[in-house]
Amino acid sequence: xxxxxxxxxxxxxxxxxxxxxxxxxxxxxxxxxxxxxxxxxxxxxxxxxxxxxxxxxxxxxxxxxxxxxxxxxxxxxxxxxxxxxxxxxxxxxxxxxxxxxxxxxxxxxxxxxxxxxxxxxxxxxxxxxxxxxxxxxxxxxxxxxxxxxxxxxxxxxxxxxxxxxxxxxxxxxxxxxxxxxxxxxxxxxxxxxxxxxxxxxxxxxxxxxxxxxxxxxxxxxxxxxx
Numbered sequence: 001x002x003x004x005x006x007x008x009x010x011x012x013x014x015x016x017x018x019x020x021x022x023x024x025x026x027x028x029x030x031x032x033x034x035x036x037x038x039x040x041x042x043x044x045x046x047x048x049x050x051x052x053x054x055x056x057x058x059x060x061x062x063x064x065x066x067x068x069x070x071x072x073x074x075x076x077x078x079x080x081x082x083x084x085x086x087x088x089x090x091x092x093x094x095x096x097x098x099x100x101x102x103x104x105x106x107x108x109x110x111x112x113x114x115x116x117x118x119x120x121x122x123x124x125x126x127x128x129x130x131x132x133x134x135x136x137x138x139x140x141x142x143x144x145x146x147x148x149x150x151x152x153x154x155x156x157x158x159x160x161x162x163x164x165x166x167x168x169x170x171x172x173x174x175x176x177x178x179x180x181x182x183x184x185x186x187x188x189x190x191x192x193x194x195x196x197x198x199x200x201x202x203x204x205x206x207x208x209x210x211x212x213x214x215x216x217x218x219x220x221x222x223x224x225x226x
Contacts, residue, residue, distance in 0.1 A: 008060075045071065049089045090174060132203055163187045
């Protein structure tokens with residue numbers, strides 16, 4: 001069984017106080033609905049756990065019913081950090097699950113084909129993340145705004161979601177995060193703490209994460225065109 005955890009419990013601070021970007025309109029649907037529908041349409045995913053802010057649990061369940069999302073098995077409250085939200089989601093994952101896929105609900109442009117490919121690679125290798133080459137020149141700044149050095153961009157990737165892992169591996173990884181009291185910004189970083197390899201699934205399909213109002217406009221152009 002493959003279970004997806006869709007994380008949408010962030011504070012949306014850059015959107016303004018009191019705003020929950022997961023429920024902002026993106027064309028005819030809320031942002032979160034686009035991700036849910038992509039996972040609903042992906043034949044490689046069996047179940048979905050949705051993690052949202054506590055005050056949005058009722059609204060999320062209503063959204064699931066409204067758009068006919070049949071794969072959602074649970075809607076749970078997130079934590080103060082993304083990693084806490086993922087761990088809350090993991091508690092709801094069925095014991096029969098062999099692969100766990102984690103996706104940011106704020107990435108509404110995700111395609112079922114991308115999800116399927118990530119799951120496929122994770123089944124073969126244990127850990128797979130979607131990413132793309134960084135083509136811009138990247139500067140490392142030690143302090144302030146003065147450039148310390150220029151990084152070798154040929155070795156740099158921008159990593160996105162979905163990220164897929166064997167269920168036992170991602171559970172061990174987050175147990176290690178808790179043990180070390182570490183902070184990780186994505187799930188692959190948790191796996192890396194164990195010294196386990198992570199494979200990148202290369203993509204050139206737009207899959208931006210919505211953090212600002214301008215991102216909403218760009219995402220709308222992508223999803224309404226496809």
